[in-house]
């Protein structure tokens with residue numbers, strides 16, 4: 001699974017152009033072995049949806065609000081995302097946690113709402129540099145995992161993708177090594193086995209994010225425990241994004 005997180009980039013014209021080029025690529029190369037998900041800003045969801053319709057590319061949003069409707073100025077509901085054609089939604093991205101004070105409890109409310117409305121959450125967790133240096137990665141991500149997934153049933157967990165994104169690797173050009181990513185993913189699978197069961201822990205998709213580039217994608221995706229990538233900066237150009245998709249096939 002390869003997810004493009006455009007963050008706050010691209011207006012309508014640029015979004016349409018990207019979607020057209022990527023769709024042409026996906027059709028030409030019959031990319032059926034990967035789930036490709038594009039997560040544009042809210043304002044481009046509808047136009048990107050129209051451009052990718054009929055292709056294997058899927059649409060996701062970068063956030064949602066957990067209420068159904070009402071007086072929540074500036075917020076966007078799960079139902080609105082579905083009406084734009086979204087199948088996925090990124091939740092708990094570290095930039096949302098940092099700049100918009102999203103706690104694990106808020107992320108959990110969003111996860112439950114997304115599942116309730118039939119959206120598939122991509123739940124982001126990851127430690128910051130200080131925590132990484134202090135060797136606190138495991139307790140930090142364990143807390144994020146258990147609290148963000150609280151009350152998620154065994155039936156619903158199959159619709160969740162976990163994105164392990166060490167904060168020190170996001171947008172820094174300093175990716176985790178394949179060994180680091182693999183060992184954290186294995187740790188997460190162990191915890192998920194305890195929370196659910198062996199089957200869930202084997203089948204849940206855990207993707208890596210943080211400075212993925214065409215140069216490092218292949219070795220990051222080589223581990224059986226790494227089921228794909230959440231790509232920020234390198235997803236903004238079709239050429240680099242396609243190279244990353246190719247590295248996963």
Ligand code: PGA
Pocket residue numbers: 005165169170171172173209210211212230231232233234
């Ligand atoms: P990056 O971002 O690839 O630019 O490091 C990843 C992310 O924030 O999801």
